[in-house]
Amino acid sequence: MEAQKGVVAISSDLLPVGFRFMPTDEELVTHYLMNKASYRALPVADAIEEIDATQFYSNHPKNLVTFSNGEREWFFFIHEDDGNFSDNGDVFATKIFLTYFSGSCHSNKPKRTHWKMVEYHLQIRTEWVVLGRIQRGMEYTGF
Numbered sequence: 546m547e548a549q550k551g552v553v554a555i556s557s558d559l560l561p562v563g564f565r566f567m568p569t570d571e572e573l574v575t576h577y578l579m580n581k582a583s584y585r586a587l588p589v590a591d592a593i594e595e596i597d598a599t600q601f602y603s604n605h606p607k608n609l610v611t612f613s614n615g616e617r618e619w620f621f622f623i624h625e626d627d628g629n630f631s632d633n634g635d636v637f638a639t640k641i642f643l644t645y646f647s648g649s650c651h652s653n654k655p656k657r658t659h660w661k662m663v664e665y666h667l668q669i670r671t672e673w674v675v676l677g678r679i680q681r682g683m684e685y686t687g688f
Contacts, residue, residue, distance in 0.1 A: 566592045566620070573620070574638045574665050578676040581622055582667055593620040593676065606645060606660045606679050617682075623664075623675040639666045658682075 560566075566589060568577065576588055587593070601609065601623050610619045645660040659682030667674045 560589075565616075567618075570640060570663075570665070573676055573678070574667075577620075578622075578638070578665055578667055581676075582669060582674065593622050595622045595624060598623050598625045598675075601677065606662070606681070610679060610681075617680060619679045621677045621679070623677050625674055638668065640664070641666065 577593060580587055581593075596609070601621060609621070610616075641664040643662040643664065645658045645662070646655040647658050648655045661680045661682070663678045663680070665676040665678075
């Protein structure tokens with residue numbers, strides 16, 4: 546990975562006690578997703594886990610995350626083999642909100658869970674076009 550001028554990548558283990566990785570939407574897209582798609586250094590090298598799209602979308606969120614330090618938010622670069630977005634010159638990223646439901650997809654009353662995900666998609670053709678932010682609801686005490 547090529548280092549950018551003036552950018553020093555640090556490990557999330559080196560953050561001082563009490564500091565958390567809490568980027569804004571704009572920071573996620575401009576400093577992480579766009580840099581990842583361009584194979585440039587990331588500001589915090591290991592803050593966002595890499596995962597294959599098949600593994601990511603076929604598992605329940607609780608099986609993808611590690612519960613520690615009371616965290617309720619996790620980030621993933623989702624590797625997709627084929628790009629399915631075209632560049633129209635105006636939009637460089639889109640944001641999609643998803644809510645997880647439990648029960649059968651054929652059920653009349655699927656149950657909403659406490660898990661939510663936001664996907665950030667770049668509108669360019671590259672293997673790293675999606676960044677997922679999984680969030681676990683505050684009001685839920687179980688898994």
